[in-house]
Amino acid sequence: MVNHKNKRKNIFFGLALAIGVVCFVVGKTTAAETTATKSKVAPLKVLMVTGGSSHDYTNQKGILEKGIAARANIQWTIAHQGGTNRAKMIELFKSPDWAKGYDVVVHNQCFGGVTDVAFTERVAQAHYAGVPAVIIHCTVHSYRHAKTDAWRKVIGVSSFSHEKHRPLAVRNLQAKHPIMQGFPKVWNTPNGELYKIDKMWPNCKALATAFGEDTQKDHTCIWTNTIGKGKVFGTTIGHHNETMSTDVYLDLVTRGMLWACNKLDDSGKPKPGYGPAKVK
Numbered sequence: 001m002v003n004h005k006n007k008r009k010n011i012f013f014g015l016a017l018a019i020g021v022v023c024f025v026v027g028k029t030t031a032a033e034t035t036a037t038k039s040k041v042a043p044l045k046v047l048m049v050t051g052g053s054s055h056d057y058t059n060q061k062g063i064l065e066k067g068i069a070a071r072a073n074i075q076w077t078i079a080h081q082g083g084t085n086r087a088k089m090i091e092l093f094k095s096p097d098w099a100k101g102y103d104v105v106v107h108n109q110c111f112g113g114v115t116d117v118a119f120t121e122r123v124a125q126a127h128y129a130g131v132p133a134v135i136i137h138c139t140v141h142s143y144r145h146a147k148t149d150a151w152r153k154v155i156g157v158s159s160f161s162h163e164k165h166r167p168l169a170v171r172n173l174q175a176k177h178p179i180m181q182g183f184p185k186v187w188n189t190p191n192g193e194l195y196k197i198d199k200m201w202p203n204c205k206a207l208a209t210a211f212g213e214d215t216q217k218d219h220t221c222i223w224t225n226t227i228g229k230g231k232v233f234g235t236t237i238g239h240h241n242e243t244m245s246t247d248v249y250l251d252l253v254t255r256g257m258l259w260a261c262n263k264l265d266d267s268g269k270p271k272p273g274y275g276p277a278k279v280k
């Protein structure tokens with residue numbers, strides 16, 4: 001009996017000690033988290049819409065996801081839809097509230113076969129209403145044959161075709177613009193597919209051009225635009241993964257995204273709290 005009692009005592013003591021240790025650890029963690037949360041700016045909620053034909057969106061999705069998250073305080077939601085069908089009207093855009101709750105949308109898609117006017121105008125509407133947009137490469141050619149200018153006005157440029165694949169010499173036209181700070185005077189891309197720009201819409205401002213050898217003229221390839229209440233950053237660069245993976249490209253797109261959200265300072269740096277999340 002005595003032995004049994006002692007055993008029980010030991011078990012109780014052991015349990016009490018274990019609970020004490022757990023409480024101490026949990027208490028410490030909670031305190032640490034509370035401190036971190038207090039000093040932390042909420043990450044930007046970023047929706048990436050990707051998918052469609054002619055490009056390696058499976059890998060580009062990862063390049064942009066990791067590359068931008070390493071440079072800015074963001075939280076991704078990724079909608080990869082439509083497979084490789086250029087004529088697919090993706091599920092996401094069937095709801096008028098498709099962009100609700102997001103601080104910015106990064107479009108990297110290729111749906112050049114979609115011509116439905118109501119669908120195209122619904123994609124555009126979210127940005128007219130004020131959700132900032134980042135427009136990458138074939139997004140400019142998506143919905144281009146729809147008989148409405150709504151999407152073209154959001155993008156800021158009209159383009160219907162591109163030149164042959166070759167590396168591009170991208171000339172920085174606005175070295176003092178926050179988005180172009182740190183961008184080379186001339187950036188020679190590893191590879192490229194230059195879009196022919198047929199029209200610049202009134203609020204569109206060119207930040208860089210590249211010379212088209214086929215057309216023998218300069219084409220805007222990096223720009224800003226405003227539409228309704230929305231701010232837009234766009235670039236037609238980004239066909240090849242090898243170009244998209246460079247620091248120059250990822251730095252540029254990150255600055256463009258932050259600018260569209262009013263989170264880029266005049267020197268091209270993220271505003272306080274919007275730089276990369278600290279690695280613990």
Ligand SMILES: [Zn+2]
Nearest residue numbers: 055138193239
């Ligand atoms: Zn392309």
